[in-house]
Every structure is written in C-alpha cells, then in structure tokens.
Amino acid sequence: MLAIKGIYAPYGIRRLNHGIGFNTAAIELLLPTYGEKLGLKGKVCTHFALNPHPTLIPTIEAGWVEQVHCFGSEVGMEDYVAARSDVFFTGPDGSLRSNRAFCQTAGLYACDMFIGSTLQIDLHGHSSAMTMNRIVGVGGAPNMGSDPRGRRHPREPWLKAGAEADPTSSAALRRGRKLVVQIGETFGEGNVPLFVEQLDAVELADKLGLELAPVMIYGDDVSHIVTEEGIANLLLCRDLDEREHAIRGVAGYTEIGRARDGKMVERLRERGVIRRPEDLGIDPLDADRRLLAARSIKDLMLASGGLYRPPSRFRDW
Amino acid sequence: MEKLNFKLKAPNAAGGTRAQAIVGVVASGNLEVLLERVLPGDDCTVDIATAAHGFGAVWQAVVGDFVARRAAGSLRISINDGGARPDMVALRLAQGVRLIEEPEA
Numbered sequence: 001m002l003a004i005k006g007i008y009a010p011y012g013i014r015r016l017n018h019g020i021g022f023n024t025a026a027i028e029l030l031l032p033t034y035g036e037k038l039g040l041k042g043k044v045c046t047h048f049a050l051n052p053h054p055t056l057i058p059t060i061e062a063g064w065v066e067q068v069h070c071f072g073s074e075v076g077m078e079d080y081v082a083a084r085s086d087v088f089f090t091g092p093d094g095s096l097r098s099n100r101a102f103c104q105t106a107g108l109y110a111c112d113m114f115i116g117s118t119l120q121i122d123l124h125g126h127s128s129a130m131t132m133n134r135i136v137g138v139g140g141a142p143n144m145g146s147d148p149r150g151r152r153h154p155r156e157p158w159l160k161a162g163a164e165a166d167p168t169s170s171a172a173l174r175r176g177r178k179l180v181v182q183i184g185e186t187f188g189e190g191n192v193p194l195f196v197e198q199l200d201a202v203e204l205a206d207k208l209g210l211e212l213a214p215v216m217i218y219g220d221d222v223s224h225i226v227t228e229e230g231i232a233n234l235l236l237c238r239d240l241d242e243r244e245h246a247i248r249g250v251a252g253y254t255e256i257g258r259a260r261d262g263k264m265v266e267r268l269r270e271r272g273v274i275r276r277p278e279d280l281g282i283d284p285l286d287a288d289r290r291l292l293a294a295r296s297i298k299d300l301m302l303a304s305g306g307l308y309r310p311p312s313r314f315r316d317w
Numbered sequence: 318m319e320k321l322n323f324k325l326k327a328p329n330a331a332g333g334t335r336a337q338a339i340v341g342v343v344a345s346g347n348l349e350v351l352l353e354r355v356l357p358g359d360d361c362t363v364d365i366a367t368a369a370h371g372f373g374a375v376w377q378a379v380v381g382d383f384v385a386r387r388a389a390g391s392l393r394i395s396i397n398d399g400g401a402r403p404d405m406v407a408l409r410l411a412q413g414v415r416l417i418e419e420p421e422a
Contacts, residue, residue, distance in 0.1 A: 187402045228404045253375050253403035277411075278386065284411035285419075 001287065003027055003115065003183060004035055006231045006280050007224055008044045011157040011179060015047040017107045017144045019116020023183045027115070028055040029292040032062035049106045049144075052077040052088060052096065054300045054308050058293035060087055061303055069106055070098040071140065080307040107144040112157040113179035114144045118216055119188065120196050123244045123256065125219030125234055127182055128201035131192075135204075138216045145217035147178045161223060164235040177235060180217060183226040186252030193254035194227070195247065219243075225250055229257070230276040237273060249274045319370045323380050327361040330390035333418035340416055341409045348398040348406060352413045359390045367398035379403050383410045392417070 004027060007013065018024040031045055041064050048068045050056065054077060059065055068088055073081075073096050082094030089097045107114065118127040119134070129138050152158070158176035165177050184194045205213040225232045225247060232246040241264075249265035251257030268274045277284065294300045297314045337353045356362065363380050383389060387410070394413070398406070 185402075186404055191402060228408065252407075253378055258378060276386075283415060284408060285415045287408060287412070 001030060001034055001282050001291075002228075002231055002277060002280065003181065003226050004030060004040070004044075005038060005282060006275055007113070007115075007179070007181060007226070008035075009038060009040055011112065011160055013044050013113045013157055013179065015049075015111050015155075016045065016113045016115065017049040017111050017140075018053070019114070019141055019144070020139065021117035023117050023185075024115055025053070025055040026292065028053065028059055029294055031059045031064055032293045033291050034286070035064070036062070047110075049103050049111055051098075052081050054297075054304075054310070055294070057300050057303045057308060060084060062293075069103055070096060071100050071103040072098050075311050076309040079309065080304045083305075083307050104140060104143055107140065108146070108148045109150065109152050111144075111178065112155055113181060114141075114146075115179075115181040115183055116141055116145060116217075117184050118182055119192075119194070120199050120201070121182060121184075121194055121225065121247070122196055122199050122219070123247055124240075125182075125222040125225065125243065125247060126199060126215050127217045127219075127222070128199045128213070128215050130204055130214045130216075131200040132204065138214075141216050145180050145182075145221065147180055147221045147223075149175070152176075161235055164233070165223075177223060179223045180221050181224045181226060182217065182222055186227050186229065186250075186254050186257060193251075193256070195251040195254045195256035197256070227252060228277075230274055230279070233273050233275070236271065237268075242268065242273065246273050319367050319373075321363075321365040321367065321373055321376055323363045323365075323377065325361045325363070325380065325384045325389075326359050327384040327388075327390035327392075328359065329388040330358050331388050331392050331414055331417055333420070335417045335419065335421055338413055338417040338419075340412045343397045343399050345399050346401055346405065348396055348401040348409055350409045350413045351395045352417050353393045353395075354391050354417065355393050356391050361389045361392050361394065363394045363396065365396045365398060367396075367400070369398070369400040375403055376406075379406050379410075383407065387411055387414045388418075389414055 046066045051070050052074045081088045081096045091097050119129045121127045162174050162176035201213040223235050227250045229250045229252045232250045237243040237246050245264045248260035297310045301308050339351045341349045343349045
C-alpha cells in the first residue's frame with residue numbers, strides 16, 4: 001500500500017519490472033483492490049517487463065495491463081498465456097515468446113521503475129541478497145535494479161525523479177533517473193534485521209578472495225527504500241549524512257533504526273524525504289489480508305477461469 | 318512469561334467514543350491488543366504479557382513512539398503477545414487506536 005500510494009501514484013509508474021518475492025507479489029494482488037480504490041487503473045502498471053507471474057492474473061483480468069513482455073516462463077501459465085495473447089507476446093500456436101535479452105533491454109531503457117526485495121541493506125543503501133549462511137543467485141536484479149546512464153526517450157517518472165535528484169541544473173540538460181526501489185520488512189525471517197552496518201557480502205568477498213563484493217544493487221542507483229515504517233526518498237538527500245538518516249529513519253526497531261538522531265529524522269520527514277503511512281493517509285485498518293485480490297493458489301486458478309494450472313506441489317485441493 | 322508495564326503521557330487523546338476495542342490474535346508472531354477508554358485525558362498505560370523474554374528495551378521504544386505518533390491518551394492498553402516482531406506490534410497498536418475511533422459496529 002505504501003509503495004502504490006507513495007511511489008506508483010505520484011510518479012505515474014506505467015512501465016515497470018517487479019522482482020521476485022512476497023512484497024512485489026503483494027503489490028500485484030493489491031492493484032485490483034487497493035489500486036482500484038485509489039483510482040489508479042490505466043494510470044499505473046500498464047506495461048510490465050516480467051515473467052508471467054500467476055499473481056498478475058487478477059490485475060490482468062481487471063483490465064489494468066496492456067502488455068507484458070517476459071524474460072522467461074512460469075510453470076502452469078501456458079494455457080492462460082495462450083488465452084491472453086492480447087497481453088502476452090505469443091507465437092501462432094499460442095505459446096509464449098519470451099526473450100531474455102530484449103526483456104533486459106526493456107528493463108534498462110524502457111522501464112520507469114524496478115522494485116524488488118533484498119536481504120541486507122547498509123547505511124549507504126547498498127543491498128545484497130548474500131549472507132554468510134545463504135549464497136544465492138540474484139537473477140536479473142543487478143541489471144534491472146540499476147539506473148543506466150545512456151540517453152533515452154524521456155518519460156514523466158524519469159524526468160520527475162531526475163529533477164528531484166538535481167533540482168538546480170537546467171531542465172533541458174538534466175539527466176533523468178530511473179526509479180530503483182528496494183522494499184522489505186525491517187525484520188525478515190527468524191527476526192534477522194534487514195538493515196546492517198556492513199553487508200555480509202563484504203566479509204564474504206574477503207573470505208573468498210573476490211575482487212568485488214557480491215552486491216546486488218549499488219546504493220547510488222537506489223532511489224527509494226520502502227519498509228513498514230515508511231518510504232525513504234534517497235533522491236532528495238543532499239549529502240551522505242542525510243542519506244544515512246533517511247535510511248535509519250525507515251529502519252524501524254533494528255539496531256540501525258534505533259541508533260537514529262530523532263531530530264534529524266523529523267527534519268527529513270518535514271522535507272518529504274521520509275514519508276510515513278500516516279503522512280500518506282494510509283489507514284492501518286486497511287492492512288488486512290482481505291484486501292488481497294487472491295489469498296490462495298486456488299483463488300488464482302479461479303481468477304484465471306481455470307486456465308492457470310498450478311504445479312501439484314502448490315495445490316491443496 | 319514476562320510481564321512489562323509502562324505508564325506514559327500521551328499528547329493526543331484517543332478519538333471517537335467507543336469504550337473499548339480489540340485487535341489481533343494470540344498466535345506465534347502475532348499479538349492481541351485490548352484498548353479501554355478508562356483513564357484521564359493524557360494518560361496511557363500499557364500492560365504487556367509476552368512469551369519472549371528480554372525485549373524490554375525494544376518494547377519501551379515501540380510503545381514510546383506509539384504514544385508520540387498516534388492518539389493514545391485516556392487508553393488502558395493490555396497486550397497478550399505471542400512473540401510478535403516490533404513491526405507487527407506497532408501495526409496492531411496503530412490499528413487499535415483506529416478501531417476505537419470508529420462508530421460501534
């Protein structure tokens with residue numbers, strides 16, 4: 001809800017890429033309910049560079065999505081994709097025509113925004129999904145979660161973000177910014193904090209003798225960090241100290257969050273660098289599973305008119 | 318079971334007229350919050366029974382932010398906690414003061 005009301009709506013994000021995970025899946029499931037309530041249909045999320053996620057079905061069926069170009073496929077979505085060739089790119093036999101290279105290019109130069117989750121964020125905004133006891137692949141995030149510096153066709157969100165980051169330059173010469181958003185709860189599974197002084201990736205690189213730490217997204221590419229405590233707009237930060245406190249200011253009750261300078265965080269909030277749910281008029285009573293357009297795999301199957309065939313391990317019927 | 322009690326001054330009095338409200342459930346990672354409008358205007362007490370020991374400082378921080386940010390004056394708040402994370406606690410407290418503002422269902 002924070003992301004939809006505090007980022008998608010004000011920037012008018014129409015072309016985007018979602019990372020994998022519960023947070024972005026929840027956004028997909030909130031668009032036809034919460035997004036509809038905010039009157040955002042047709043104004044945001046019309047074009048996706050995204051695999052055919054089953055969680056996208058209710059949004060597609062509600063008529064929000066004009067086009068989805070896919071990196072690859074998702075098991076069980078074959079019949080649904082064939083039936084919705086108006087939205088997905090398909091061949092004459094109805095099968096999905098995905099193209100990883102084209103999709104990456106679209107993610108870099110056609111998308112207004114990337115939003116995804118991570119496991120660790122440090123005080124510079126660097127994030128990594130590698131921890132000392134969990135070494136994983138990160139898919140497309142290091143590419144999709146970057147702000148490519150090549151010239152591109154201007155779009156409203158790109159220009160607006162550019163103006164926020166650099167308000168003094170002449171508009172005609174100013175470079176825009178792609179929005180790169182990291183979203184997560186301040187505490188993850190097993191009460192592990194999302195915010196850390198130093199990424200495990202740094203220690204890992206040291207241990208393994210790597211030249212580069214396995215950072216997923218560099219801090220200077222990140223435009224916003226969203227947690228349950230609020231949204232930190234890093235584009236509006238003018239120095240490293242502000243940036244650090246914008247991050248501490250949404251880090252909740254993690255050690256990083258509790259070590260904040262309350263006065264500095266309040267000043268950032270007054271400037272709109274930090275926005276809390278109450279600043280955005282988000283009712284805590286709306287934070288309820290009933291607002292999700294589908295609450296089970298079966299709901300998704302039903303929303304697809306029986307065309308989505310979930311793999312047996314996801315079925316409980 | 319650890320018991321914690323906080324007595325605070327709340328700058329904003331709770332809205333609405335409802336006598337009490339209850340949100341959440343006692344379950345793993347969740348909590349039940351009962352709010353009763355029984356105290357003078359700017360008083361707020363929070364009594365916590367929690368299954369997780371040794372988190373007094375975090376509770377104090379969560380409860381302190383809650384009374385500063387939300388309208389919690391005149392409320393006696395009782396919490397039965399099943400080891401909820403601080404973000405869940407903050408959400409339930411926020412939901413509680415919103416619910417007590419609502420007209421009786």
